[in-house]
Amino acid sequence: MVAAEIQEAPVLAVLCGEHRPPDMRAVESGAVVRYTDAAGLPEALSGADALFVYDFLSTAVPGAWHAADRLRWLHIASAGVDPVLFPGLIESEVVLTNSRGVFDGAIAEYVLGVVLAFAKDFARSHDLQREGRWLHRETERVAGREVVVVGTGPIGRAIARLLRAAGLRVSGAGRRARTGDPDFGVVHESARLSEFLPDADYVVAVAPLTEHTKGMFDARAFAAMKPSARFVNVGRGELVVTSDLVAALENRAIAGAALDVFDTEPLPSDHPLWTMPDVLLSPHMSGDFLGWRNTLVEVFTENFRRWQAGEPLRNVVDKSLGYVPSGNQGAG
DSSP states (O other), X not given: OHHHHHHHSOEEEXXXXXXXXXXXHHHHTTSEEEEEOSTTHHHHHTTOSEEEEOSTTOOOHHHHGGGOSSOOEEEESSSOOTTTOOHHHHTSSOEEEOOTTSSHHHHHHHHHHHHHHHHTTHHHHHHHHHHTOOOOOOOOOOTTOEEEEEOOSHHHHHHHHHHHHTTOEEEEEESXXXXXETTTEEEEEGGGHHHHGGGOSEEEXXXXXXXXXXXXXXXXXXXXXXXXXXXXXXXXXGGBOHHHHHHHHHTTSSSEEEESOOSSSSOOTTOGGGGOTTEEEOSSOXXXXXXXXXXXXXXXXXXXXXXXXXXXXXXXXXXTTTBOOTTOSOOO
């Protein structure tokens, strides 16, 4: 029976843990779908033609890779691909695609929100309200403030456009320095981070996690920032040397931080970041708008249709770079 099903339709393994992705009917009508958690992934991968990593925080794929005996395509339900970018996949012929484009606007809104929260001192206003205290203060303007967005992919560009609309002055940082960029104007070379950080009032980290970006925000980077600057991380927790960030906040080397991602998630309950002043924390949710799960399935369903029809896939990741190169998002 299984052999007959495999001949009639491709086999799709879906790594989803406890919660299955919503509305997979269009996919189920064209494939033999095996839903699985991490423990069952090796069995689900055996004989599978494609893998949908719906549980994009799972680290189970490398350990189950030995069972991927006929896999041709892997799609992950996130923009970041580091959980599945391991040597076995990189060296294979398996095509990797991601969900680039789903979270851009939501994350940009989050960044604008925390910039305004810092400038307008919302956290302290909330604390004073709970205490029933009337304490007049003056707050900052955001117009004219300098922002460096480290990461010039589609999320970084959405952030730049929204912050510019709010009156901030935005530049970018990427692999290559250039001028005349439509969203950033000036793009700095991220390898020379400490040279352009001193002018920034806000530094936003949204770079993909690669061997070149891991730990890029370390003691040297924070020392280069001015004491009034704020740091925002909506990229990957591993972009930051967390102990160096804690030290920079304790020593007032920087004025504050808004963090949505961490090198250890969930953030341990006894971690000093929880109780530090001028720190805003959220549990990896900056891109999670109402309906985002359905949108992720829609992106996968369209790529599944293309895959079955032999059409070019959207969002094909360059496995040597770790992200989708500009201009290679695919049609649609």
